[in-house]
Amino acid sequence: MGGDMINIKRAMKSNRVLKALTGLKIKQFMMLAVLFELNLRESFEKYRNVSLDLGRKFILESAKEKLFFILFYMKCYPTFDVAGFYFDVDRSSCCRWAHWFLPALQETLGKELVLPERKVSDPEEFLRLFPEVKGIFIDATERPIQRPKDNKKQKENYSGKKKRHTRKNIIVNDEKKRIEYWLCDKVLRGGGALRACLDGVPFLKGKRYQA
Template identity: 40%
Template sequence: MNTITDDRQMRALTGLDLATFCALAEPFAAGCQAEADARFSVEQPRQRRAGGGRKGLLISPEQKLLFLLFYLKTYPAFDVLGATFGLSRSKACVRAHRLAKALERTLRALGVLPARAIDSLAQMQAVFADVPVLLRDATERPYRRAQAAVDRPADYSGKKKALA
């Protein structure tokens, strides 16, 4: 956080301006604490008192939020993320997933998460009834075709050749 000098750099790394980032840091700290309390009470009992044990490299809520927003904006490999923040790849993975839960808890508490979760096509049509055109982005990927000649027509997509 100390190396970020201006709004432009903050937007490039996290997608947020400095004022929004600072406003989110305090509720995020409470969300991290609530997530840690929930994790230790449900998943496993604490081995040490709260605050005991080795101190992590991401100490402040601002560092944790920067780490998570950088990950969510750029989606680097965990090797790259760990090297950027001085963590091992496994710790980068664990931290990213735990902090994502904390961010979700924070955004839900602030009331900025969508109120809906779409589970079926009928529900999606009801939610987007007033939208004239709904575009869905998809990528066609090659996959292994069936070896038996009778099973091949079901796999045929209409494409003649794979693009090089």
């Protein structure tokens, strides 16, 4: 690892720090890492058509470091420029890592039964899939992005509140903080998508969210 890269070994010694950066505690991370390493090899050889043992040496040498990166990326949602700063690499490396490691993470989480079963299309289906949920909490998040070159996309992605271009998402979670539903900005532009799917389900809105 480069001397200026984020200190992964230090993060791995603290449950609080590791959870803040990846969403997992040390024991959870180590358990996930075992299956992730197996899926990483299969995924890499499938999508890259080469062995993970071949080619130039990765800056992220171990499977745990690769898992840390993709969990950090998904949890903290940095731009590739910001991620590149933390990991002491060019933004293009972070872009490649995200595309290489994400399929393995999805495969791992799918086998652990923590990925969504399917898309939810209406309130009845939501209640059928999550019968134990008595109420939900809704909040919005905006992730900074580079200014699009296309004029139409510039207008669509500009946030007057943030005074910059962003990607918008709505997150729906239950009282146990489990994410039940996710809407991206492309769906939100259609209008009424959230109301159509969650009509009749008791919910609370975050302070930053405006329907």
